[in-house]
Amino acid sequence: MKTxxxxxxxxxxxxxxxxxxxxxxxSGTTGTTRTTPPATTPATTTASPxxxxxxxxxxxxxxxxxxxxxxxxxxxxxxxxxxxxxxxxRPDGKITMPLIGDIPAVGRTSTELRDAIASALSEGGYxxxxxxxxxxxxxxxxxxxxxxxxxxxxxxxxxNGQLSILQALAxxxxxxxxxNKKDIRVLRKGTSGMQTLKFNYKEALESTKEPLQxxxxxxxxxx
Numbered sequence: 001m002k003t004x005x006x007x008x009x010x011x012x013x014x015x016x017x018x019x020x021x022x023x024x025x026x027s028g029t030t031g032t033t034r035t036t037p038p039a040t041t042p043a044t045t046t047a048s049p050x051x052x053x054x055x056x057x058x059x060x061x062x063x064x065x066x067x068x069x070x071x072x073x074x075x076x077x078x079x080x081x082x083x084x085x086x087x088x089x090r091p092d093g094k095i096t097m098p099l100i101g102d103i104p105a106v107g108r109t110s111t112e113l114r115d116a117i118a119s120a121l122s123e124g125g126y127x128x129x130x131x132x133x134x135x136x137x138x139x140x141x142x143x144x145x146x147x148x149x150x151x152x153x154x155x156x157x158x159x160n161g162q163l164s165i166l167q168a169l170a171x172x173x174x175x176x177x178x179x180n181k182k183d184i185r186v187l188r189k190g191t192s193g194m195q196t197l198k199f200n201y202k203e204a205l206e207s208t209k210e211p212l213q214x215x216x217x218x219x220x221x222x223x
Contacts, residue, residue, distance in 0.1 A: 065161050067105045067113065068216040069093060070140035075117065078131035083121075086137070093189070099126050107190055107215065110134040144214045146172040148222035149179035164211040165199055168220055175201075180223045186212065187219040 067073075069089050075097065077083040087095040093106030095113075100120040105113050114134040121127045142158035151173025156163070165186065175181060181201035188195045197212065199220075204211050214220070 064109055065136065065139075066215060067108055067110065067136070068140055068142060069106055071105075071136055072138040073105075073110070073113075074133075074135045074137050076133045076135075077121075077127070078133075080127070080130075083127075100124060106217075110136055140216075142216040144168055144216065145219040146222070147219065149176040150174065150222050151176065158214065158216060161216075163214050165214055165220060166201075166204060166211045168214055169201070169222075172220075175222065183223055185221040185223075186214070187221060188215060189217055 067089055069091055071089045073087050073089070073095065075085050075087060075095075083098050085097060087097070089095055089105045093104055094102045095105045096102050097117060097120075100117070103113070103116055103120065108116070111134075114132045117134070118130050118132045121130045121132075142161055143155045144158060144163060145155050146168050147153045150169065153172060156168055156171045165184070169175070182203075184199040184201060186197040186199060188197060199212055
């Protein structure tokens with residue numbers, strides 16, 4: 001009797017071991033293994049820095065974006081492939097178009113530049129009522145510069161193309177003890193040459209008017 005029980009117990013152990021070693025979903029009659037793949041958790045995709053940079057670069061500018069030196073543009077003249085051009089705004093603030101020559105671009109919106117090109121083509125007698133599109137294909141970094149009696153002189157980025165002089169001064173860490181807050185100058189290069197704008201910091205703090213808005217390339221000089 002004790003021998004029979006031992007034999008039965010050993011048989012049960014062997015059956016259990018065999019069952020534990022048999023893969024789940026495996027058919028022993030056909031020799032085909034059908035293993036159910038383990039459940040997976042969807043991976044979280046992290047954009048690489050280059051991809052993020054590309055997405056920023058491809059983002060279209062706002063409708064009131066002012067063109068700056070170095071911007072690349074696509075100018076299309078409807079049904080005229082020879083007049084359609086890919087151009088870049090030169091350091092002098094202009095672009096060159098066939099037939100009409102140089103046209104000021106810096107400080108204008110793409111809509112304003114479009115109208116100027118259309119007007120020049122029409123008034124020159126080249127095309128009657130031309131249909132023009134101007135697209136900004138690549139923007140240069142929009143920077144302003146703060147120098148002189150400030151804590152951190154340097155270059156600062158226009159956020160969404162906008163930055164007031166008060167914001168720029170705050171980003172530069174404020175004034176030193178020797179700063180003349182009543183006689184701050186903004187040097188701005190326009191289509192007609194260099195302009196000098198005066199700004200009184202103390203008056204601006206007491207005023208209810210919107211502070212002076214800077215443009216790309218402006219240099220704020222604190223004496």
